[in-house]
Amino acid sequence: MSLRARINSPEEHGSRGEDGHLVSSYRAKLLEEIDLAEMSALAAAERRARLERVLGHIISREGPVLSTVERSQLIRRVVDEALGLGILEPLLEDASITEIMVNGPDAIFVERGGRVEQLPLRFVSADQLMQTIERIVSTVNRRVDESNPMVDARLPSGERVNVIIPPLSLTGPTLTIRRFPRSYTLQELIGFGSLDEHMVFLLAGLVQAKFNIIVSGATGTGKTTLLNALSGLIPAHERIITIEDSAELQLQQTHVVRLESRPANVEGKGQVTIRDLVRNSLRMRPDRIVVGEVRGGEALDMLQAMSTGHDGSLATVHANSAEDALTRLQTLSSMSDVEVPFVALHDQINSAVEVIVQLTRFADGARRITEIAMLDSHGSEPYRLATVARFDAQPMTHDGRVFGAFQYFPLPRRTADRLYMASQPIPQAFGVAQHLDQLTTREAR
Ligand SMILES: Nc1ncnc2c1ncn2[C@@H]1O[C@H](COP(=O)(O)OP(=O)(O)OP(=O)(O)O)[C@@H](O)[C@H]1O
Ligand SMILES: [Mg+2]
Structure with a gap:
């Protein structure tokens, strides 16, 4: 050869x-x-x-x-x-690759267009992989070794890097590189079939009328991408504070303050959590607080902020359905060091959360809004979710594609009233429910 x-x-x-x-x-x-x-x-x-x-x-x-x-x-x-990252270099240059996953020296996977594939590439040895990993983490002044076997960092070029090595990883040194996600406009997302004009019309009204919106979805379903696009609907004169673990949002407005949490340093000091940032942001006269991902006790601070005058906040949460998102927020809030009785948390969520936008990633790699639900319950009532838009999927085709159609349902009276008071038009496709029984609701605990 x-x-x-x-x-x-x-x-x-x-x-x-x-x-x-x-x-x-x-x-x-x-x-x-x-x-x-x-x-x-x-x-x-x-x-x-x-x-x-x-x-x-x-x-x-x-x-x-x-x-x-x-x-x-x-x-x-x-x-x-x-010079650089060896066999990873061409992968990093390839714009069609959104994620690079190295599971030990012999298994390299990439994600392209939503699909994961294994590449016929290998590192010579675990040592060579470790050298590459060390080279990567040293560019952000971090260290990875037995006493510090997990590193999560963002490279100056925007890529997010996660490293976990033996003995924690039984697979060998494991590296995950997430390319800095490019942002998409709502128009582009419509082009992908992730949502349609009617839904954008509704969401635009909800954002401008300062509804509190939670974007929910599993890993990689496009939460951050949608949050970014929705944030673009916030009027330019408002003061926006974004809070993230690794700054991915790319807001176009001029009055934006971007905050990023910080992990503890090698001596275990200097950590600043999302929670610290949420609390601090309340003293910064925000018009809007945008939280990249709620994944801990900051949920409570955020819900309190949402229900005490900081309307129009946006956040994402990791959950598989709208009701799951509520449960998740409740669980996360109970992780806060402030002990709040379960019943009070329930009330808190009922008064804070107004809209849940659920995202799903389909088997063919497509990401779509599968539900927009209004939380239409008050106080200590059980959660009542009114579906206002939904994606009804058809069975998968032979070539593995998923088709379907968006359906629309009437808006709860309360939603319509708030849109009206904020001078936002009621989108035709939805209409307003005159009676409770015209709503497509379900209860959740
Ligand atoms: N509607 C969409 N259509 C096609 N690709 C999308 C869509 N939304 C996001 N993507 C792509 O999917 C990948 C993951 O998107 P994103 O980071 O927004 O997901 P996420 O849900 O925030 O992930 P995580 O749970 O890891 O935070 C990115 O490469 C992004 O460009
Ligand atoms: Mg995200």
């Missing part, structure tokens, strides 16, 4: 076998000939060019006879490894 074939061959690509040794031996030679200190002073592109030039000389001097293509492929792989 020619070197080129071997470099390109799926089984061998990833620095295994003979050419893997070739790559590592040239990498070692290259590192012998260059002055690393001098290199670090150069810009990234220049550094690469310099390494390529030096390596070109080394290969001409002592290397095998190679075709131009083989030669440039070898140079590219050696320089990738010497």
Whole structure:
């Protein structure tokens, strides 16, 4: 097999076998000939060019006879490894990849267009993978080792990186890289079939009339993406404070304060939680508080804020259905260090949450709003959810696609009144329920 074939061959690509040794031996030679200190002073592109030039000389001097293509492929792989993230580099450059998952040296998966696939790539060894991981986390001044075996960080370029290594990971060093999600407008999301014009019309009214909205969905269903698009509907004169674990929201308004929580440092100090930020934000005269993801005791602070004058807040929560979102908020609120009786939490949610937008990721990778529900109960009544929009899916087609249609239902009187008072039109598709029995409601505990 020619070197080129071997470099390109799926089984061998990833620095295994003979050419893997070739790559590592040239990498070692290259590192012998260059002055690393001098290199670090150069810009990234220049550094690469310099390494390529030096390596070109080394290969001409002592290397095998190679075709131009083989030669440039070898140079590219050696320089990738010497410089950056080795076999991960081309994956990071590939804009169609949204997530890179490395489960030990032999299993590399990526997500493309919502689907996960395994790539025929490998690291030479767990050690080489660890070196790559160390290189990544050191760019954000973090360390990963046995005493600090989990790292969650955001790279300067926006990617979110999570590392967990043995002994916690039995699979070997495990790396998850989430590309900085690009933001989509509501128009683009309509184009994907994630929602339709009628729903956008309704959601725009709800955001502008300052309803408190919870975007709910499982991991990767598009919560942050939708939150970002919905935030775009907030009027430009309002003061918006965004609170996130890793800043992903990209609001276009000018009056935005972005807050990001901070994990504890290596000595276990300096942690600032979402909860601290939510509390602090209340003293910052916000018109709107946008919480990237509620996943702990901050739920209570957020609900209290929502029901005490900070209307129009937006947040996401990890849940599989609208009723599940309510239960989840209740559970999270009870995790707060302030002990609030269960009944009081229930009342709190009834008075704080007004809209739940449920997202679902379908088997074909499509992400859709599967329900918009209004929370139409008061005080200590059981939660009563009124469905105002729903996606009814049809059985999956042979080629694995999921089709279906959005359905609309009348708005509760209370919702219609609030829209009216805020001078927001009632979208035609929905109409207003004149009697309770015209609502499509269900109770939840
Ligand atoms: N409506 C959509 N149609 C197609 N792709 C989408 C849609 N919404 C989000 N995506 C893509 O899906 C991926 C996950 O989106 P996003 O980060 O918004 O999900 P999430 O629910 O916030 O995830 P997590 O639970 O991890 O926070 C991103 O790559 C994003 O670009
Ligand atoms: Mg998210």
